[in-house]
Amino acid sequence: MQMIPSRPPPPGERGLVAWARRNLFSGPVNGVTSVVVGTLVLLAAWNLLGWVTGGASWQPLWNNLKLLAVYRYPADLLWRPVLAAGTLLMLTGLSAGLARHAGKGRIIGGVYWWFTGLALALTAIAIPFWESVRVAWVAASLLALGGYAAGRLAPGLVRIQTWAWAVGLPAAVVLVYGLGGDGPMEVVRTVEWGGFLLTLVLASVGITVAFPLGILLALGRQSRLPAIKGFSIGYIELIRGAPLITWLFIASLMVPLLLDVSPDSIPALTRAMVAVTLFASAYMAENVRGGLQSIPNGQREAARALGLSGWQTTRLIVLPQALRAVIPAIVGQAIGLFKDTSLVFIVGLFDFFEIGRRVIPSQPESLLYPGGVLLEISLFMAVVYWFFTYRMSIASRQLEKELGVGER
C-alpha cells in the first residue's frame, strides 16, 4: 500500500488573494465596503504622510525637545536624569538577563528591549546633535546593555539581584533629585521638574503606591470588623464620588490648610502625587474586589479545613487567584492613570501634555508658523504616549497568557 502524497491546496485557496477574497470580498456588500473604506484609509494615510514629510513644521518641536522632556531642569545637570534612566534600564536588563538564563523572562525581556531600543535610538541622536548629554546617553546605553550582559553571563548574580534593585532604585531617585551642596549633585527642586519626567514620576509613583493600598482597601472592604469595613467603604465611595480634577484641587488648596503649614512647605508635585495616588487606590480597590469576589467561598473553607490561618488563606489561596483574574483591569487602570496625569496642569504643574499643548504653541516663535504648531506637537505627543501605553498593554497580554487567565 502506498500513501498518496498530500498535495498543495488548489491555487486561489491560499496566499494573499485568497485571504483577501475570504476576508474582504466575501459578498457584494463586503466588497463595496472594503473598497470604500480601503480607499479612505489609503487616502488619509497618504495625506498624513504628505503632511508629515512636507507641510508640517518640525523645527519648533526639535527646538523644544528638552522642554518637553524635563521642562526647566537645569541644562548642565541633564546628565543626571539620563543616567537615572540608564540605571533603571541596567536593573531591568540584569533581571531580564538572569531570567533569560533560567529560560524564562519573556515579559521583562520584552520590556527591557523595548525601552533599551529607545535609549539606543536617543543615543544615536545625541551623539551628533545633543552635545550636553552626549556622554550621558552613551553611558546610559552602556549601563543598559551591561546589565543585560551581566545577567546572561553571570547567573550567580541572581543572589544579589534583590540588593541591586534595593540600591539602584533609590540611586536613580537621588540622581534625579540631587543630594545637596552646590556641586554636580545639587538639589533640583521639584518646581523645576516637568515634561515627560514629571509624567513618568507621577504615573510610576501613583501606580506602585496605589497597588498595595488598593489591595488593603479591597480586603478591608470585605473585613468583618465594622470599623475597618466602614472606613474602607467610606474612603472608596468618597474618592470615587468626585473626579480626579476635584481631588487635585483639594489636595492643592486644602492640604496646606489642614496641616496648617504654608503652601510653600509642601511642593506642588507632592500634593499632586498624593491626590493621584489616593484617587488611583480607590479604583484599584474596586478592581481587586472584583477579583476577590470571583473566588468561590468553598476555597476559603477548604483552606481553613486544611488548617491555614486567615492571613495564610488570603495570602496563599485567595489573593493570587484574585489578582490573576483582574490583571486586565489593573493594567487598564495603569494605562488610564498614565494619561490622566495630564490633568495636573490644573494645579500649576507643567507635565508633558501641558507643555505640548500650551507652552510651546504660546512661544512667540511658534506664532511665526502659519496655523501654529499644535498639530505637529500633538502628533508627536500621541506617538510618545502610544509608545509607553502600548508596551504596558503587550506586557499585560503576555502576563495573562503566562498565568493562564481564563483557563482556570
Next chain:
Amino acid sequence: MNLHAGEALQAGGVGVDLREARAMWHAARNAPREKEIRMRKLVTLVVALSVVIGLANAQDSLLDEIQDRGTLVCGANAQLPGFGAIDSDGNFTGFDVDFCRAIAAAVLGDADAVEYRGLNAAERFTALQTGEIDVLIRNTTWTSSRDSEVGANFAPTTFYDGQGFIVREASGITELADFEGTSICVQSGTTTELNLADVMAALDIEFTPLTFESADQTFGAYEAGQCDSVTTDKSGLVSRSSLLQNPDEHVILPQTISKEPLGPAVLHGDDTWFDVVKWVTFGTIFAEEYGITSDNVLEVAANAEAPVVRRFLGVDGEALQQLGLESDAMINMIQQVGNYGEIFDRHLGADSQFNLDRGLNALYTDGGLMYAPPFR
C-alpha cells in the same frame, strides 16, 4: 475684559486657559445666588485671616522676607506670547516677565534672582492670597472687585489694552454701526463674548455671533470667510493678524469697546512691599521719560545734574532708602532690564515680531497714559 462671574476670566485674548475660564464661568453663573455670597464671605474670611496671621506672625514686610530669601517669587503667565511664555531653554520671557525681573533687580540687585510660578487664570489669585507668590504679574486686568473682594493691590498699569475688531478692508466696515446684519467670530466663554453682546445691545445693532473654543479656530473661521470680523483684545488682534495669509487685506478698527488696564498686583495689607512694587514700576516709566536707558544709565548716574534724576538714581537724597531699597536699586534695575520703552520694544514693539504701536502706552509727553510721579 472685566469679570462677571468668574475671576477665572482673564485678560489676555490670545487663546489662554479658556477651557477653565469657561467651566468656571458656567459654574459660577449657574450657582445659586446665596451660595455665591457665602463663598465670597468665606474667601474674604480666608484672606482676612491670612492677613491677620501674617501681621501677627511678623511685623516684617514681605520686603524683608524676600531680601532674606534672596529670591523673588513671581506669578507669571506661561501661555501668552509677548507677555509671558517659556522659551525652549525653559526660561520665562516676555513683557510681564521683565517687570518681575525689574523688581528683582531693584530689590535684590540681580534680575535673575526670580523664581517663576507659571499660573493659569483660575489659580492666580489663590496663589496670591495664600502667599505662594510675592507678586502677580500675569496680564491681570485691574478692576474694582479685584481690588476689594479679591484682596489685591494693583501697582501702576503697565499695559493699556482694550477689545477691538479686525475686518477685511474690502468689507467697507469702518465703525460699529456697520456691523448691522454681519457675523462676528469670538472665542466662547470669554468676557470678550460678554462685552460684545453688551456693547452691541446698547447700540441696538443686530449681528450674529459665531463662537469658537480657541483662538486658532476663531481666526481660522474668519480666514475661511465664515464671519465678517473677529473681536478680541487689540494686542491679540495684532499678534494674530500677522498670521493671516494676506495681512494687508485686513484692518483693525480704531474703536475700542472695553478697558483692559493690565498691571502687577500684590496682596492687601503690606504697604511697604506694595510701595516697592509700585515705585519700581514707576521707575521704568520715569527712566524712559528722562532718557535713561540700559546703555547710558551709568554715564547718567555719573554726570547727571538735574536734581530729579540724581534723586531717582540714588545719587542724592534718600528717596530709594525710604522705600527700603539700596541706593543703587534703580541703576541695577535699568542696567539689567531697561526702561519702559526698552521693555515694550523688546517684547511687543518694534524689536518684536508683533510690532505693536505704543498707542495709549506711550509716555504722557507723547500723548499716551504713561506718567510717573516724581521721586523725592
